[in-house]
Amino acid sequence: MVGCTELQPVGTKPFLHIGDLKILDLTYLENDGAVFSSFSGMRWFLVAVTAVMILACTYWLFRNRKHSKFLTLCLTLIIAGGNRKSD
Structure with missing residues (x-):
């Protein structure tokens, strides 16, 4: 549930970046x-x-x-x- 409260307001949050290399971002999506x-x-x-x-x-x-x-x-x-x- 932490992901919902943290990601819902911002949409996408950087998670694993090494320098300029973006390896993984966390994105909030809803499936209705x-x-x-x-x-x-x-x-x-x-x-x-x-x-x-x-x-x-x-x-x-x-x-x-x-x-x-x-x-x-x-x-x-x-x-x-x-x-x-x-x-």
Whole structure:
């Protein structure tokens, strides 16, 4: 969280420079979509898709929970990841 508070006001901050050689700069960017900003600005679409997938996994989990412990574990982890709320 230090990076957010330090970088957000300035945008880019020099990090690793040797003389005039700029090796690494830190830049603050916000991603309001999915991976690589795909579906940017379509937050409610992403929320709806996540909700449908959680419901489908929950249904499948309760319907087929006696078949495979590994499948039960996988679906539980998918549901837990889908319920994660980011900042």
